[in-house]
Amino acid sequence: MRRADRLFQIVQILRHRRLTTAKQLAERLEVSSRTIYRDIQDLCLSGIPIEGEAGVGYLLRQEVNVPPLMFNEQELEAIQVGMRMVQAQGGHELASAAKQAMIKVEAVLPERLKAYQSLMFAPDFYRHDQGFIFLDLLRKSAREREYILLSYQDVNQSCSERRVRPLALYYWQGVWTLLAWCELRDDFRNFRIDRMSSVLPLASHFPHAPGQEMPDYIAMMQAQHGEC
Numbered sequence: 001m002r003r004a005d006r007l008f009q010i011v012q013i014l015r016h017r018r019l020t021t022a023k024q025l026a027e028r029l030e031v032s033s034r035t036i037y038r039d040i041q042d043l044c045l046s047g048i049p050i051e052g053e054a055g056v057g058y059l060l061r062q063e064v065n066v067p068p069l070m071f072n073e074q075e076l077e078a079i080q081v082g083m084r085m086v087q088a089q090g091g092h093e094l095a096s097a098a099k100q101a102m103i104k105v106e107a108v109l110p111e112r113l114k115a116y117q118s119l120m121f122a123p124d125f126y127r128h129d130q131g132f133i134f135l136d137l138l139r140k141s142a143r144e145r146e147y148i149l150l151s152y153q154d155v156n157q158s159c160s161e162r163r164v165r166p167l168a169l170y171y172w173q174g175v176w177t178l179l180a181w182c183e184l185r186d187d188f189r190n191f192r193i194d195r196m197s198s199v200l201p202l203a204s205h206f207p208h209a210p211g212q213e214m215p216d217y218i219a220m221m222q223a224q225h226g227e228c
Contacts, residue, residue: 006031007039011048011060019057071109077118079105088124089171091135134199135169138178142166147202153195164189165206167214181212188217 006029013028014020022036029036037054044050052058071079079102086098106114141148150162164180171177175192182189210216 007043010036010039010043014050014058014060019052019059021057022054071113073113073116076109076113076116077120080118081120081122084120085122088122089132089176091132091139093136094139132176132193134193134196135176137199137201138166138193139169141201142168145205147204147206149200149202150191150196151198152191153197160184162189162191163202164191165212167217179214179217181209188220
């Protein structure tokens, strides 16, 4: 979590509770109590009316209003369309996060934009679920740099098992693909998620390896096909 996001969350938590200790804030935000003490001090210096002290707890002396977000109609529509696409195509975890994020955005919009709704939608009732079933797991494995074992069927319907290093997920023309370093081929490979029959995290983390990372793949593509 970015520090700016953490400061915002502290204010939101204090708005809805009577007295909150640094320990409670630290556990909620997954940081140390010392970090919370520094954050509280900085919030006080910036004019946020927080009362309390270490070992006792903190509360807001008065209601603090978050200023309305200054979006124009096009910016708000871009956010709405993006959130809808994530809800429809981003997997269960990100779909839930996108829904909650949009609620937060709408809560602090100026009145003139509260009723604004884009007419661009991303319905999910026709999607092929096999293309999404492993999305949350693959995203987590790529984020944590965890080896995975894939059972995969290629375009020729040949089946194989691959031990790979998941690097990133790409959405190409309605299909999610996993960019990975394949240890069988000793090279980059893109695997369509809808062709995976199983994904097994191996509880082993791979190190950074020059020439085998996502920026290396992008540089290779740019060298082959030119700058996009």
